[in-house]
Amino acid sequence: MTTEVWSPAERAAWRLPAKISVSEWADEHRVLLPRTSAEPGAWRTDRTPYLREIQDAFSDPFVEEITVMKATQLGGTEAMYNMLGYAIDQDPGPALLVMPREEDARGVSNNRVLPMIEASPALSKHVSKSASDVTRLEYRLDHMSVYFAGSNSPAALASRAIRYLWLDEVDKFPKFSGRESDPIKLATERTRTFWNRKIIKISTPTTRDGYVFREYEKSDQRRYFVSCPFCGVYQPLVFSNIRWPEGERDPEKVKNERLAWYRCAKCEKRIEDKHRPRMIDGGVWVPEGLTVGKNGKLRGKFEDTGHRGFWISALYSPWLTWSEIAAEFLRSKNYSELLMNFINSWLAEIWEEKAHEMLPDELAGNVSRYSEGTVPAGAMILTAGVDVQKDHFYGIVRGWGVGEESWLIRACRMESWEDVERLIIHATFPRDGSGEDVPVRLACVDSGYRTSEVYEFCRTWREIARAIKGHQFLRGAPYRVSMIDRHPGSGAPIRGGLSLWHVDVSHFRDKIARLVSTEPGDPGQWHLFEEISEEYARQFCAYKKVVERDRRSGIAREIWKLRVYGADDHYNSCEVYAAAGADMLRVSTMRPPGEAPAPEPARERTGSWLRGGRGGRWIR
Numbered sequence: 001m002t003t004e005v006w007s008p009a010e011r012a013a014w015r016l017p018a019k020i021s022v023s024e025w026a027d028e029h030r031v032l033l034p035r036t037s038a039e040p041g042a043w044r045t046d047r048t049p050y051l052r053e054i055q056d057a058f059s060d061p062f063v064e065e066i067t068v069m070k071a072t073q074l075g076g077t078e079a080m081y082n083m084l085g086y087a088i089d090q091d092p093g094p095a096l097l098v099m100p101r102e103e104d105a106r107g108v109s110n111n112r113v114l115p116m117i118e119a120s121p122a123l124s125k126h127v128s129k130s131a132s133d134v135t136r137l138e139y140r141l142d143h144m145s146v147y148f149a150g151s152n153s154p155a156a157l158a159s160r161a162i163r164y165l166w167l168d169e170v171d172k173f174p175k176f177s178g179r180e181s182d183p184i185k186l187a188t189e190r191t192r193t194f195w196n197r198k199i200i201k202i203s204t205p206t207t208r209d210g211y212v213f214r215e216y217e218k219s220d221q222r223r224y225f226v227s228c229p230f231c232g233v234y235q236p237l238v239f240s241n242i243r244w245p246e247g248e249r250d251p252e253k254v255k256n257e258r259l260a261w262y263r264c265a266k267c268e269k270r271i272e273d274k275h276r277p278r279m280i281d282g283g284v285w286v287p288e289g290l291t292v293g294k295n296g297k298l299r300g301k302f303e304d305t306g307h308r309g310f311w312i313s314a315l316y317s318p319w320l321t322w323s324e325i326a327a328e329f330l331r332s333k334n335y336s337e338l339l340m341n342f343i344n345s346w347l348a349e350i351w352e353e354k355a356h357e358m359l360p361d362e363l364a365g366n367v368s369r370y371s372e373g374t375v376p377a378g379a380m381i382l383t384a385g386v387d388v389q390k391d392h393f394y395g396i397v398r399g400w401g402v403g404e405e406s407w408l409i410r411a412c413r414m415e416s417w418e419d420v421e422r423l424i425i426h427a428t429f430p431r432d433g434s435g436e437d438v439p440v441r442l443a444c445v446d447s448g449y450r451t452s453e454v455y456e457f458c459r460t461w462r463e464i465a466r467a468i469k470g471h472q473f474l475r476g477a478p479y480r481v482s483m484i485d486r487h488p489g490s491g492a493p494i495r496g497g498l499s500l501w502h503v504d505v506s507h508f509r510d511k512i513a514r515l516v517s518t519e520p521g522d523p524g525q526w527h528l529f530e531e532i533s534e535e536y537a538r539q540f541c542a543y544k545k546v547v548e549r550d551r552r553s554g555i556a557r558e559i560w561k562l563r564v565y566g567a568d569d570h571y572n573s574c575e576v577y578a579a580a581g582a583d584m585l586r587v588s589t590m591r592p593p594g595e596a597p598a599p600e601p602a603r604e605r606t607g608s609w610l611r612g613g614r615g616g617r618w619i620r
Helices: 008-014 022-029 051-058 076-090 102-119 183-189 211-218 251-256 273-281 322-332 336-346 360-366 417-426 451-460 505-516 534-540 570-584
Strands: 065-070 095-099 138-140 145-150 164-168 198-203 222-227 234-236 261-263 284-286 307-312 354-357 381-388 393-400 406-414 428-430 437-446 465-471 479-483 499-504 543-549 556-562
Touching: 022 051, 022 076, 051 065, 051 076, 051 307, 065 076, 065 211, 076 095, 076 102, 076 164, 076 198, 095 102, 095 183, 102 138, 102 145, 164 183, 198 211, 211 307, 222 273, 234 284, 251 322, 273 322, 322 336, 360 534, 381 417, 381 570, 393 417, 393 570, 406 417, 406 570, 417 437, 417 451, 437 451, 437 570, 451 465, 465 570, 479 570, 499 505, 499 570, 505 543, 505 556, 505 570, 534 570
Parallel strands: 065 198, 065 307, 095 145, 095 164, 164 198, 222 307, 381 437, 437 465, 465 499
Antiparallel strands: 138 145, 222 234, 222 284, 354 543, 381 393, 393 406, 428 437, 479 499, 543 556
């Protein structure tokens, strides 16, 4: 006769966890109930493929922290419950779920977690038969305990050691819990004794100072890239690429007639809603600093810090169409409180305090009665700006007159250096009324991409083209010059060699914003031709000026930032470069014809004793 040394419960406690991921466990054991889900039945990760890696990060032994910055109604909360179910069934340890308020914690316990446990045989077997072991804020299961707390209850946050910690909607937590310190810090300190702890933070974002955005910045900052069904290029979905018929402003018509589509950032083909399920199913989470090839494989060097960060917006939702998202924007765009909700809860972006913002619709007041390609009588000098991309170019030509009044002459996308050469070197533009041909006087060419090609182009056409490099801020002047071409031995500048012009883009965006908003009749009018495209308006208005505060000092400064992550800004950049060229030509000093001659270009004094000619460097 043999005697069992261990009871069934004790043997279960010693059993090693199965080699199964959270998503695999959920597909096998998770059941969604009609009272908690719009799609009741067995859980299927394939319904929301973007959640697979988020869930499986929990079962990765090398991951300690997970931050999810998300839009609402994407399944993120259900993924959190799947992690909890996996822990209960496969890898038990004391767990704490923290909600914004204690009443939220009671509701989650009673209406979400307990029904999940009761509906799954894999979980219900761990529940004690004693009714007193399951209360609103504590479950004493057969080999672990699950606690629920509100962030406003310091005693509940600091009273026990925890291996698993979930912090749900952290941007709604108070900064202080009663008289205690930060509730998130209080709860996190409960995990210190566990070497294999897991801390999961999930929330829709609010502002730059919100907790989830700060944590996401500390993580590896993953975004979900999907491939275009036409060109195969992987890209994150961004709202700026959702399109609907130009001029259509009725949200209900856009929604009901499904007028919106998605424009590929690479090939610009029209992607319909029918393409999206397959795109999302083949998506790839890409950490910051890495790229992904057409084969879906990550490229670049990755250092795993153990802190996974995931950002996901409503554009990936299987329950929304492009048109529903576009319609919500149209409903919200004119009301700050609704627009803030759209930015936070739909796009999962932070809301920033705006100092200045231009919207495409507002440019209508700058449209004047002249045609593209013609030079109005008041324009005396033409400058150009060229934005260089990996395989194409954007360019604009702007005419300048007295008082810095200006007219957009040409705005176009170009495919080759030959096209750039035709626009800024060989093209002339007829002056309205006289037929006089007017050439471009000075062109600023961005050197951020294809730098060596830009340098060679500007060497070839040095009388007209200048290589420029944009900076967020420059001290002391809106632009400065450095020498590229130097003698190999001495390092001294080569007389007549290539210069690089460093441009303060914030300064010129400020200037353009002022000119755009000039009242009719005042000096400095900023004009657009009649055929201006919606694409130009959208790209020109890609930036907003926000107030950004240093987290340590609290000192605030205004900074230009993209309104939407990943938005195209090429025409805005071209206008900045053209304005910089006008400043280099000192157009602000121009007088009406007959009063003074047109100014000569500002030339760098490469061989002067003031700039250290002949090797001297005593004045810098």
